[in-house]
Structure formats: structure tokens, C-alpha cells
Amino acid sequence: MALLQVEGIHTYYGNIEALKGITIRVEQGEIVTLIGSNGAGKTTTLRTIAGVLRPRQGTIRMGDVDLTKTPPNEIVRLGIAHSPEGRRIFARMSVKENLELGAYTRSDSDLTSDYERVYTLFPRIKERLKQRAGTLSGGEQQMLAIGRALMARPTLLLLDEPSMGLAPVLVELVFRTIQEINALGMTVLLVEQNAHMALSIANRGYVLQTGKIVLTDTAKALAQNEMVRKAYLGED
Amino acid sequence: MLGTFACLTTLTLLGFGTEVGTTSTPWWALGLALLAAMIFCGLLNVLAERVAYRPLRRAPRLAPLISAIGVSFIFVNIGLFWQGPTPRRFPDLLPQYDFMSQFFGLHTLVRFTFKDLFVLALAIPLMLGLAWVIRNTRMGKAMRAVAQDTEMSLQMGIDVNRVISFTFLLGGVLAGAASLMYGLYNNNTVFTLGFDAGLKAFTAAVLGGIGNVSGAALGGFVLGLLSALTVTYFGGQWENVGVFSLLVIILVFKPTGLLGQALGDRA
Numbered sequence: 001m002a003l004l005q006v007e008g009i010h011t012y013y014g015n016i017e018a019l020k021g022i023t024i025r026v027e028q029g030e031i032v033t034l035i036g037s038n039g040a041g042k043t044t045t046l047r048t049i050a051g052v053l054r055p056r057q058g059t060i061r062m063g064d065v066d067l068t069k070t071p072p073n074e075i076v077r078l079g080i081a082h083s084p085e086g087r088r089i090f091a092r093m094s095v096k097e098n099l100e101l102g103a104y105t106r107s108d109s110d111l112t113s114d115y116e117r118v119y120t121l122f123p124r125i126k127e128r129l130k131q132r133a134g135t136l137s138g139g140e141q142q143m144l145a146i147g148r149a150l151m152a153r154p155t156l157l158l159l160d161e162p163s164m165g166l167a168p169v170l171v172e173l174v175f176r177t178i179q180e181i182n183a184l185g186m187t188v189l190l191v192e193q194n195a196h197m198a199l200s201i202a203n204r205g206y207v208l209q210t211g212k213i214v215l216t217d218t219a220k221a222l223a224q225n226e227m228v229r230k231a232y233l234g235e236d
Numbered sequence: 237m238l239g240t241f242a243c244l245t246t247l248t249l250l251g252f253g254t255e256v257g258t259t260s261t262p263w264w265a266l267g268l269a270l271l272a273a274m275i276f277c278g279l280l281n282v283l284a285e286r287v288a289y290r291p292l293r294r295a296p297r298l299a300p301l302i303s304a305i306g307v308s309f310i311f312v313n314i315g316l317f318w319q320g321p322t323p324r325r326f327p328d329l330l331p332q333y334d335f336m337s338q339f340f341g342l343h344t345l346v347r348f349t350f351k352d353l354f355v356l357a358l359a360i361p362l363m364l365g366l367a368w369v370i371r372n373t374r375m376g377k378a379m380r381a382v383a384q385d386t387e388m389s390l391q392m393g394i395d396v397n398r399v400i401s402f403t404f405l406l407g408g409v410l411a412g413a414a415s416l417m418y419g420l421y422n423n424n425t426v427f428t429l430g431f432d433a434g435l436k437a438f439t440a441a442v443l444g445g446i447g448n449v450s451g452a453a454l455g456g457f458v459l460g461l462l463s464a465l466t467v468t469y470f471g472g473q474w475e476n477v478g479v480f481s482l483l484v485i486i487l488v489f490k491p492t493g494l495l496g497q498a499l500g501d502r503a
Binding site (some may be wrong): 050051054072073075077082084090091092093097101102104105107148152157168194 | 244258374376380384385387388389390391392393394395396
């Protein structure tokens with residue numbers, strides 16, 4: 001059985017239908033990417049999975065649980081952590097406190113190894129633990145947003161535009177980190193504008209257009225696909 | 237106001253309701269009154285939040301403001317039923333002792349009485365405690381997170397409703413403690429007391445910077461000085477003019493308050 005099964009979801013903003021029947025499957029251990037242009041519904045899909053938005057139709061199953069009937073603050077307890085578009089770190093709190101909030105649901109066990117994992121992936125974060133998160137650079141904030149999501153020790157990590165607004169060097173670093181996280185056994189659902197980078201690390205991908213999935217295949221095949229190359233990889 | 241009534245009722249039940257210039261202070265009764273007022277105000281606040289604010293969580297900003305005014309009308313009328321329309325005497329239970337003349341032997345106009353000491357001895361630990369709770373506990377961190385970004389707080393797994401309930405509980409408990417201080421210091425209370433106190437508390441919080449405990453403490457201090465100076469130099473009828481002119485000036489020229497952080501610093 002798939003780790004996450006999104007089945008025909010329709011999500012609305014007011015009366016505007018942003019998702020017109022999205023069906024996505026994510027298997028344990030995969031990196032799956034959603035690509036598409038602005039307004040295609042990539043972020044809306046992630047936000048619906050995370051419970052920020054509710055679909056009017058369709059189901060989202062994680063194991064036996066229907067996420068569309070789970071309160072948003074319970075979804076993270078089921079093993080889904082969300083690193084949202086625009087980072088949304090708690091700017092007025094310290095870097096350390098942001099990580100602590102990421103582990104809010106983890107009253108159960110020892111967090112030392114989780115902190116160590118974040119510090120290993122992002123040594124820059126460790127240097128700035130006492131600083132106010134709002135004073136970090138854009139790249140550092142992105143690392144913090146990912147690190148904060150990792151602190152929940154999720155089985156599925158939702159990453160929304162982790163490369164947005166970052167210098168090319170940092171984009172490389174972020175994508176390398178996603179691969180490292182995945183190698184540690186975490187499943188990743190990745191939303192990206194940077195289709196080239198996303199397809200280079202993903203196992204499979206879905207192409208979204210105006211709220212619908214128009215294409216799905218392995219990442220390799222998508223990178224070769226003529227339509228994808230023209231529309232999203234900037235080739236003629 | 238309801239807090240002072242809770243204190244008054246507790247003290248009356250314990251047999252200290254009409255005491256004037258007591259010889260020995262019944263500390264145990266004051267402790268019980270404090271406890272009663274804190275529990276009463278805390279629970280009342282939680283109830284008000286549940287009834288008047290929670291249903292409006294997604295409503296436009298003006299809606300909870302209006303329902304807050306409604307709640308305050310209800311409270312005032314409960315007070316009116318409880319203790320009647322005339323001002324009530326609050327028992328004078330603290331020792332009559334002026335440190336300036338009786339301890340230091342200084343016979344000046346400046347007085348520092350046992351009452352002043354009592355207020356400081358209760359208020360300062362409470363403020364430090366509040367700051368500690370907000371800064372260091374899991375709940376305090378959740379409170380700050382919810383204040384900054386409710387949606388992301390939910391994504392962290394924070395039960396936002398529970399955190400908001402707890403915040404109201406904490407606010408009510410502190411108001412309960414404040415009401416015992418007010419009653420013992422001023423030795424009177426009336427059912428409209430809360431209106432003035434609420435406006436002044438709001439002014440102090442704005443002056444210091446909303447969302448900042450040390451700012452609110454500083455704001456309260458400055459406000460108190462200003463109001464005392466206005467009364468002394470211009471007369472009692474000018475007190476509110478001084479206080480609320482300050483509020484207007486702060487809102488116009490430095491809306492973030494004395495210690496407030498710049499708003500809109502979302503990353």
C-alpha cells in the first residue's frame with residue numbers, strides 16, 4: 001500500500017476551484033515532485049495534504065487514516081511535516097525555539113539525535129541557535145524551515161519551493177540536503193518551480209496545469225519528455 | 237471589578253468584611269481571598285473566551301472587539317446585581333506602617349507605607365513569573381508561536397484552542413491577584429471599576445509595546461507617574477486627560493510602544 005494516497009481532491013478558494021481532481025500516490029522511501037507553472041495548484045495540493053486547506057471532494061489517506069477528517073494539528077502526529085512556501089519561520093523567536101516548536105509533538109523521547117541530525121545537515125544553523133530567526137539570511141531561513149520540519153521526525157516530508165529566492169550555490173546545497181534526508185529513510189514530496197533540479201533528484205514526478213495533473217512518469221522520463229522540456233525546462 | 241467582589245465576598249464569609257484599621261493582619265484570610273479571586277477570574281476568563289471569542293476565530297477583526305464590549309456589559313451587570321450600585325468599602329486589613337517616618341525617622345511628605353510594599357511584593361514576583369512562563373515553558377513558547385502565526389502553529393502540532401484558553405486563564409488569574417491588590421490598597425470598589433482599570437491597562441500595554449511583558453510593566457510605571465503628577469499639578473479632574481493624551485500621542489508617533497518591536501517582521 002502506498003504511504004500517501006491522494007484521491008481526486010477538489011480544493012476551492014471561495015468559489016474558485018484551484019484543484020480539479022488531483023490524484024497522487026507516494027510510496028515509502030520515494031522522492032516525488034510536483035512541477036508546473038505559477039498557479040497550477042502545486043502549493044494548494046501540499047496545503048491540502050497538510051490540512052491547512054480542506055478539499056470539498058476527495059480523500060487523502062495516510063495508512064488507514066483519512067487526513068481530510070483529521071484536525072490540522074493532529075496531522076503532524078501522523079508523521080507528516082510541512083516546510084511551507086515562504087518558509088514561515090517564527091521570526092520573533094530564536095532559531096533554537098523554532099527547532100523546539102518543530103518537535104512540539106515529540107514529548108515522547110530524547111531529541112538529542114534529532115538536533116544532531118539538523119546540525120549535521122545545516123552546520124550554519126548550529127552557529128546561530130540563539131539568534132532571532134528573523135535576522136537569518138534567506139538561505140539560512142530556508143534551512144531552518146526544513147530543519148524545523150525534520151524535528152518532528154516525520155515519515156513524509158512536504159517541501160514547498162525550498163529553492164525559492166536562493167543563490168544558485170545554496171540551491172545546490174538545499175537539493176543535496178534533500179537527497180541526504182531521503183537517504184536517511186524519509187519520504188519526500190517536493191513542490192518546485194525549478195523543474196530541472198527537482199527532476200534531477202526525484203524518483204517520480206507529476207506535472208500540474210491549472211489544477212489538473214496532465215502528465216505523470218518517472219523523473220527520468222519526464223526530463224526527456226518534449227512537452228516538459230519546452231514548458232518547464234526552458235528549451236525550444 | 238468582579239475580582240474585588242470575589243475578594244470582598246470571601247473576606248466577608250471569613251468574618252473580615254467590615255474591618256477598619258485592623259491591629260493584626262489575618263494573612264491566612266488574605267491568602268484565601270487571593271486564591272479565590274485568582275481561580276474565579278481565571279475560570280471566568282476561560283468561559284468568556286469559549287463563549288464570546290472562540291466562535292469568532294475566523295470572523296473579521298472587528299467582531300471579537302464588539303463581542304468583548306458585550307462581555308464587559310455582562311460583567312458590569314453581574315457586578316451590579318452582586319454588590320449593588322453604590323461603592324463598597326473594602327476592608328482595611330494591612331498594617332498601618334510608614335517606613336519613611338517609623339523606620340527611617342524621616343518626617344517628609346514622601347511616604348512609603350506597608351501597603352506600597354505589599355503591592356510591590358506581590359506584583360514583582362508575578363511579573364517575573366509571567367515573563368518566565370512565556371519565555372521558558374513549552375506552553376509559553378506555544379503562546380508566542382500562536383501569536384505570531386496561528387496557521388504555522390497548527391502545522392507544528394500545537395492545539396491552538398488549548399493555548400488560547402490557557403492564555404485567557406493566565407490573564408484572568410493575574411487580574412484576580414491585581415484585584416486583591418487594588419482592594420487592599422484603595423479600600424473601596426464599585427461595579428464600574430473595571431472600565432477605568434481596563435482602559436488604563438490597555439494604555440500601559442500600548443505605551444510599553446503590545447506583546448511585551450517588561451514593556452507593559454514599564455508602561456504601567458510611566459502611566460502611574462504621569463497620572464500622579466497630573467493629579468498633583470493640574471488637579472484630579474485632569475488625570476484622565478493626561479493619561480489618554482499620552483495614549484493618543486503614542487498611537488500617533490510610536491505605535492509600537494516604548495519597547496515594542498517593529499511589526500510585520502515575518503520572514
